[in-house]
Amino acid sequence: xxxDQPVISVRGATAAxxxxxxxxxxxxxxxxxxxxxxxxxxxxxxxxxxxAIIGQVPLTGGTIELFGTERKRFRDWARVGYVPQxxxxxxxxxxxxxxxxxxxxxxxxxxxxxxxxxxxAVHRAMELVGLADRAQDSVTALSGGQHQRVLIARAxxxxxxxxxxxxxxxxxxxxxxxxxxxxxREQVAGGTSVLLVLHELGPLEPxxxxxxxxxxxxxxxxxxxxxxxxxxxxxxxxxxxxxAADEPLRTGLLT
Amino acid sequence: xxxxxxAFMQRALLAAxxxxxxxxxxxxxxxxxxxxxxxxGIGHVAxxxxxxxxxxxxxxxWMATLVAVAGSIAMELIRAYxxxxxxxxxxxxxxxxxxxxxxxxxxxxxxxxxxxxxYLFGSLSTVSTADITAISVLAAFVVLVTxxxxxxxxxxxxxxxxxRVTGLxxxxxxxxxxxxxxxxxxxxMRVVGLLLVSxxxxxxxxxxxxxxxxxxxxxxxxxxxxxxxxxxGTVTSYYQDVPPxxxxxxxxxxxxxxxxxxxxxxxxxxxxxxxxxxxxxxxxCVPASRRPTDDVKV
Numbered sequence: 001x002x003x004d005q006p007v008i009s010v011r012g013a014t015a016a017x018x019x020x021x022x023x024x025x026x027x028x029x030x031x032x033x034x035x036x037x038x039x040x041x042x043x044x045x046x047x048x049x050x051x052a053i054i055g056q057v058p059l060t061g062g063t064i065e066l067f068g069t070e071r072k073r074f075r076d077w078a079r080v081g082y083v084p085q086x087x088x089x090x091x092x093x094x095x096x097x098x099x100x101x102x103x104x105x106x107x108x109x110x111x112x113x114x115x116x117x118x119x120x121a122v123h124r125a126m127e128l129v130g131l132a133d134r135a136q137d138s139v140t141a142l143s144g145g146q147h148q149r150v151l152i153a154r155a156x157x158x159x160x161x162x163x164x165x166x167x168x169x170x171x172x173x174x175x176x177x178x179x180x181x182x183x184x185r186e187q188v189a190g191g192t193s194v195l196l197v198l199h200e201l202g203p204l205e206p207x208x209x210x211x212x213x214x215x216x217x218x219x220x221x222x223x224x225x226x227x228x229x230x231x232x233x234x235x236x237x238x239x240x241x242x243x244a245a246d247e248p249l250r251t252g253l254l255t
Numbered sequence: 256x257x258x259x260x261x262a263f264m265q266r267a268l269l270a271a272x273x274x275x276x277x278x279x280x281x282x283x284x285x286x287x288x289x290x291x292x293x294x295x296g297i298g299h300v301a302x303x304x305x306x307x308x309x310x311x312x313x314x315x316x317w318m319a320t321l322v323a324v325a326g327s328i329a330m331e332l333i334r335a336y337x338x339x340x341x342x343x344x345x346x347x348x349x350x351x352x353x354x355x356x357x358x359x360x361x362x363x364x365x366x367x368x369x370x371x372x373x374y375l376f377g378s379l380s381t382v383s384t385a386d387i388t389a390i391s392v393l394a395a396f397v398v399l400v401t402x403x404x405x406x407x408x409x410x411x412x413x414x415x416x417x418x419r420v421t422g423l424x425x426x427x428x429x430x431x432x433x434x435x436x437x438x439x440x441x442x443x444m445r446v447v448g449l450l451l452v453s454x455x456x457x458x459x460x461x462x463x464x465x466x467x468x469x470x471x472x473x474x475x476x477x478x479x480x481x482x483x484x485x486x487x488g489t490v491t492s493y494y495q496d497v498p499p500x501x502x503x504x505x506x507x508x509x510x511x512x513x514x515x516x517x518x519x520x521x522x523x524x525x526x527x528x529x530x531x532x533x534x535x536x537x538x539x540c541v542p543a544s545r546r547p548t549d550d551v552k553v
Contacts, residue, residue: 054420077422084417091413093287093460096469103410107421111407138468141526158421 005068006031007162007193008053013062014217015045015052022048024217025062030162035184035194035207037225040214046197047085049214050166053195054082066162078107081155083165085197086148097142097150098135101125104157125153128186130179145176152183163187166197169204177203201225258493266387267379267446267489267499273394274443274455275485279463279477280401281439282456284432287412287470293330293433294453297440299349300326301449302356304441305374309363315374316389320441326352327437331429377448377500379489386445393442400435408432409470446485447500454504455481462511465518480510 008030015023022045030036040046051057053064055071064071067079081104102114102122109118126132129149134142139150148168155163163184169177181203188194188207201208205225213221258264278294285293304322308315326348333344360371373381382390401408411418411428419425436456443452463476488503 056416056419075422077420080420082417082420084414091287092289092291093283093412093470093473094464094468095409095413099409099470100413103406103413103418104421106406106410106418106423110421110423111404114406136469141468154417 006065007067008195009063009065009068010049010053011063013049013052013064014060015048015057016060017048017057022217023052023059026214026217026219027222028212028219030193030195033188033191033193035188035209036196037201037204037208037211038195038197038214039199039201039211039226044214045217046214047166048217050164050195050197054080054164078158079161080107081158081160081163083148083151083155083163083168085166085170086144086151094138094140096136096138097126097131097153098122100139100150101135101153101157104154107158107160121159122157125156128156128183129153143173143176145172145180148172149176149179149183152180156183156187161192163192163194165194167199168196169202170199181207258490263380263382264489264493266382266384268486269387270379270382270390270446271485271489271499271503272482273390274446275481275483276478277394277397277401277439278443278452278455279459279481280474281397281432281436283460283470283474283477284401284408284412285436286457286460287409288415290334291457292453293327294436294440294456296330296345296349297323297327297437298444298449298452300330300352301437301440301444302374303352303359304356305371305444305449306356306359306363309365309370310359312363312365314385314389316386316441316444319374319444320393320438322352323437323440324434327433328430331433335426335429373448374444375448375450376498377444377446377451379446379492379499382445390442390445393438397435397439397442400431404428404431405474447503451500451504454507455485458504458507458511459484462507462514465511465514466521480507484510 006029008028010026010028013023013026013028014021024045026045026049028036028038028049038046038049048057052059053066053071066074067076069076102118104125105114105118105122108121109115114122123132123135126135129152131146131149131153134146139147142150148171152165152168155165168180172180184194184204184207194207196204196208198204201211208225210223211221211225212219213226259268282291282294285291301319301323303326304319305315307322308318311318329348330345333348357371407423407428408431410421410423411425412432415425415429418428439456440449440452443455447455459477459480460473462480463473467473467476484503484506487506488499491497491502491506492499
């Protein structure tokens with residue numbers, strides 16, 4: 001595989017949720033080592049685009065390729081680290097930070113016992129997000145920002161070449177935002193490609209090579225990050241912030 | 256220890272221990288994915304299997320296993336595909352299974368309401384050697400799945416979407432959980448009965464997580480609770496004229512209450528420690544001081 005081959009290549013993607021078309025011909029490319037931000041107002045289709053790329057939303061038209069392989073035939077999921085948007089739904093049984101992060105390692109070793117290398121990778125992922133000292137703590141005891149760091153560590157545990165993150169900064173306190181930005185910076189320095197769904201560029205702005213702006217399921221901008229601060233300056237931005245940025249918030253996708 | 260003397264008690268205790276292990280072992284995954292009442296649904300569906308077993312003069316245990324497995328697969332498919340009216344579809348399945356069982360058992364020449372009630376509420380003292388063989392084989396399967404695939408099942412039950420992106424065969428694992436739950440229901444049928452089977456899947460897990468903060472500890476503690484209450488209930492029913500199934504479930508609820516009372520001060524202390532750790536971290540990890548050149552390995 002040549003180095004200039006894009007890690008994500010989306011061509012003319014269309015998708016619908018129920019009867020409502022959400023993606024209406026989206027083109028999106030992420031090159032090797034590139035950091036691309038996907039911006040847009042609520043309902044513009046950015047989360048759907050990301051979920052289509054990882055195969056969680058079926059396309060009604062168009063193509064998606066990951067590492068040059070058609071998505072339906074793509075099996076090498078260890079190369080992709082996915083950080084979902086945190087939701088308020090939660091699991092019903094306690095789990096520690098290490099247990100959750102270790103589940104990300106299953107992308108490398110789906111069945112069979114974890115080796116020393118697997119455990120080391122899990123530990124390294126926790127170190128990267130600054131939570132190694134909380135490994136034995138229950139994820140319910142964490143703040144929203146720490147929780148987000150756990151989700152990122154889980155994605156990093158498989159040592160991916162491509163990180164796909166859906167709103168990694170939503171509801172994350174300032175301290176955690178800086179740690180996340182530093183973690184991401186290290187990954188990018190190491191050659192990882194990144195596709196981020198973002199609300200606003202925020203502390204990640206210096207990292208971002210290119211921004212793709214969606215509106216009503218269509219790409220309206222693909223190029224350098226918009227001058228004005230992120231999508232707040234875009235027409236049609238009507239997002240209501242549900243919580244203050246520095247409020248430690250317990251959402252518990254993992255709890 | 257004279258309760259160990261009679262052969263029927265030895266069989267009863269063996270069956271009880273196997274149920275005490277398997278029910279919480281499966282139940283923890285159901286609780287984790289917030290399907291705590293799925294065991295109850297499977298129990299209802301298994302009724303039709305029991306009825307069918309009587310009608311066809313075959314073993315009710317094996318017939319119940321077959322029907323419960325089919326029912327649990329149907330439930331999992333409804334959960335996975337029919338998101339909108341899933342609860343109604345499940346209700347139809349539950350009550351259809353229950354009504355079918357009552358009807359079939361009345362149609363059969365050997366079955367009676369007395370027979371039916373031994374499956375509804377358990378009948379430990381009538382567990383036969385053949386039952387023990389069936390229960391042991393099924394329990395071995397359940398333990399193999401729930402312990403052997405614990406990492407995979409944990410991941411799938413924790414965050415299904417993420418599990419799919421790791422490339423795990425999520426649909427197959429979900430079906431496996433459903434089938435294992437169905438098998439467990441039929442294992443537990445003779446001990447606690449179909450109506451109380453779900454309690455033994457859920458209550459030990461609920462009790463365990465009052466104290467535990469990891470999945471592993473919850474698992475171990477839930478199984479320990481399961482074994483304790485099934486043994487205690489069986490022995491109690493030997494000395495006192497009480498139904499073992501109901502006694503076991505009430506013991507489990509008793510343990511839940513005791514652990515909850517014990518855990519309240521513990522939870523307070525933990526919350527305090529966690530708040531302290533967070534505060535420590537915020538002062539220690541001064542964000543601006545972290546750079547790629549720091550000691551953090553890439």
